[in-house]
Amino acid sequence: MDFEKLLNRVEGIINKEGKRDEKLKRITKLLKKEVPHYDWVGFYLVGDEPGMLYLGPFTGAPTEHVKIPFGKGICGQAAEREMTFIVQDVSKETNYLSCSPDVKSEIVVPIMKGETVIGEIDIDSHQISPFTDRDREFLERIAELVVTLF
Numbered sequence: 781m782d783f784e785k786l787l788n789r790v791e792g793i794i795n796k797e798g799k800r801d802e803k804l805k806r807i808t809k810l811l812k813k814e815v816p817h818y819d820w821v822g823f824y825l826v827g828d829e830p831g832m833l834y835l836g837p838f839t840g841a842p843t844e845h846v847k848i849p850f851g852k853g854i855c856g857q858a859a860e861r862e863m864t865f866i867v868q869d870v871s872k873e874t875n876y877l878s879c880s881p882d883v884k885s886e887i888v889v890p891i892m893k894g895e896t897v898i899g900e901i902d903i904d905s906h907q908i909s910p911f912t913d914r915d916r917e918f919l920e921r922i923a924e925l926v927v928t929l930f
Contacts, residue, residue, distance in 0.1 A: 781815060809821075817907050821840060855888050859890060879904060899930075901923055
């Protein structure tokens, strides 16, 4: 997987004219299409209600988790602790919100504006243990690029 080329394509999407949510949606489509183990790609964004994540643009199966409090599930924990979470086998997690029985692993990367979490990138995979340090570094760089849209 050539993450550098993908980063360049993400930068291209961000730098084009258009609305923020359209750009985020294009990024989710790109990542799901180009990275074989990314089966669901989405953004959760912090809304007006403090301590709450709201489902933003995503590509993949619909989810019932359209609103997640900080601290709940992997997404909520990543937001609360302001750190990337990688769960290689979700069946071993006690604080996990299941979106689909197909999901076997998840990576969540907070999007930080200064010291504040404003959203996150959430990736689900139908494989156990697919995520590496390269995925983490790649997605953290995307989070740094995406923050410019806010």
